[in-house]
Amino acid sequence: MSRELLNLGVNAEAWSGSDQGSVTRIVAVGDLQEWEEKGHPLPDGGGISFLSFHDINEATLGELSPSIVYSPVLARDFDCIELAVLLHNIGFSGTYRAIGEGLPKPQLIEREVLQICPRLEFEIVAT
Template sequence: MTQTKIKLDDVWTGSHVSAVLKAASVVLVVDATNALATLSPQPGRQSVVVTRKSMLSSQMIKTIQPDAVVGPLISEDWDIVDLGLELEALGYRGDLFVVTKPLPRAELVIREVGAVCRGLTVHLLEKG
C-alpha cells in the first residue's frame, strides 16, 4: 500500500499526491466539497463527480469508474473508514484521498484505513 501525506497548499506544487490526483481521469468527490478547490477539471481530460455517501451504489461505481475518490476524514454521520469499507463493498479499488485538518499523527489515519481497506491506496490532503 502506498502511503502519502501532503498539505492542500502543496497540491499546486506538483507533489506526488498532486500528480496522482491530476492524473485521474474521473474523480469522485463524496461529501467533500471543500476539496473542490484542489481539483482542476479539464473537459475531455478530467471529470469530477460530486455525490453524497448516501447516494453511492455499485451501479454508480460501475458507471462512473472513478480513478480516485476524495472524502472527508469525519462527517456528521460517518468517518473515512466507513466510506472506505463501503467503497470496497461496492467494488471500488484504487486511490482514496482523505481531506482533513493537519493532524499530529497523520500516519495513524493512513495505517488504520489501509489495514481495514486493503484494496485502497490512502493519501492525506491536509487543509489548514
C-alpha cells in the same frame, strides 16, 4: 444531495498528481455546501462528480468508473474509515484520498484503513 450528481469543473491532474495528461475521473464524496464551508478546493478544468455518502454503491461507481475518490476525513454524515469500508465492500480497489487539516497523527488513520481495506490505495492529504 440524494442521487443528484453535480458535475463541477476540476483540474483532474492537479488533484490526482498525474502529469501524463491522461483523463482522470474523480468522485468527491460529501455535502457540497459542507465541502465549500471547510475551504476544500474546487479547481477549474476537467470533470468531477459530487455524490453524497448515501449515493455510493456498486452501480453508481460502476457507471462513473472513477480513477480516484476524495472525501473529507470527517464529514457530517460519515468519516473516511466508514467510506473506505464501503468502497472496499463494493469492490472499489482504486485510489482514495481523504482531505484533512491539523490531524495530530494521520498515519494512525491511514494504517487502520489499510489494515481493514488492503485493496485501497489510501492516504490522507492536507489542504
